[in-house]
Structures are given as structure tokens and as C-alpha cells.
Amino acid sequence: MPSRQTGFTMIELIVVIVILGVLAATALPKFVDMKSDAQAASVAGVAGAAASAMNLNYAGCALTGNVVTANKCTMVNACANAASLLQGGLPTGYAFGGTDPGTTNGSTSTCTVTGGGQTASFTAIAAGN
Numbered sequence: 001m002p003s004r005q006t007g008f009t010m011i012e013l014i015v016v017i018v019i020l021g022v023l024a025a026t027a028l029p030k031f032v033d034m035k036s037d038a039q040a041a042s043v044a045g046v047a048g049a050a051a052s053a054m055n056l057n058y059a060g061c062a063l064t065g066n067v068v069t070a071n072k073c074t075m076v077n078a079c080a081n082a083a084s085l086l087q088g089g090l091p092t093g094y095a096f097g098g099t100d101p102g103t104t105n106g107s108t109s110t111c112t113v114t115g116g117g118q119t120a121s122f123t124a125i126a127a128g129n
Contacts (some may be wrong), residue, residue: 024081037114046094047113051122053085058087060107068128075128077103079111082124091115101126 054076061073068075075085078100083090090096098111101124111124 023033036118040118040120043094043115043118045118046091046115047122049086050082050096050113051124054082054123054125054127057085058125058127061105066128073128075124076124077101077129079109079124080110082111082122098124100124105129111114116126 033041044110057076060069062068064073067073070097075081076085078097079096082096094113094115096113098121099109100111101107103126105127107126109124110121112119112121
């Protein structure tokens with residue numbers, strides 16, 4: 001009885017390699033663009049944290065009558081003051097800019113965070129003045 005060989009033919013192997021090549025070529029551009037998306041999301045996260053910290057600080061200052069008090073109310077009259085409100089400070093590679101809220105408690109302005117070639121904005125609230 002002749003033995004029957006099993007396995008894949010050369011044509012089947014080439015077809016599989018071509019299909020894998022096509023799938024890789026269509027997926028590659030998506031993975032190349034993920035770096036800028038990640039940087040934009042990171043900057044937006046820092047901006048969100050800064051806005052939240054400013055709001056919490058404003059609430060703490062309202063409770064203390066806008067008297068600067070340790071762990072309750074920090075003076076905020078510039079966008080850069082947000083760095084002192086963030087736990088651990090401003091992460092390396094990021095910077096604050098924009099229009100300062102001034103010295104009138106409760107006044108707001110638009111500040112920006114830049115990092116990794118990306119920019120995001122948040123609302124700053126003056127407090128503790």
C-alpha cells in the first residue's frame with residue numbers, strides 16, 4: 001500500500017503568507033499614529049487633574065474664608081500655581097501657560113498645559129487672595 005503524504009502544499013503556504021502581509025500592511029498605519037494619540041491623552045489628563053485641583057482648592061478656600069491654610073487653601077493667582085496643587089507636582093516635561101486668573105477670588109481664566117508637542121486647556125480659579 002502506498003503511503004500518503006500529509007502537510008500543506010506550497011500554494012497554500014504562499015496564500016497564507018500573502019494574507020498575513022495584507023493584514024500587516026493595513027494595521028501598520030494605525031499603530032504608527034498611536035504615539036501622538038497617547039501624548040494628547042496624557043496632556044489632557046494633566047489638564048483635567050489641574051482643573052480638578054483648582055476646583056478643590058477653591059472649595060477649601062471658601063470654607064476658610066480665603067485664608068491660606070495648610071492642606072486646605074493655597075493661594076492661586078496664576079496658572080503656574082496649579083503645579084503646587086497637584087499631588088507630586090507637575091510631571092516632568094509639562095509646562096503651564098495661558099492667562100492668569102488674577103487676585104480676585106473666584107475669577108476664572110483659561111490656562112494651558114503643553115507637553116510632548118501637544119496642548120490642552122483648563123479653567124483656573126483664583127483663590128486664597
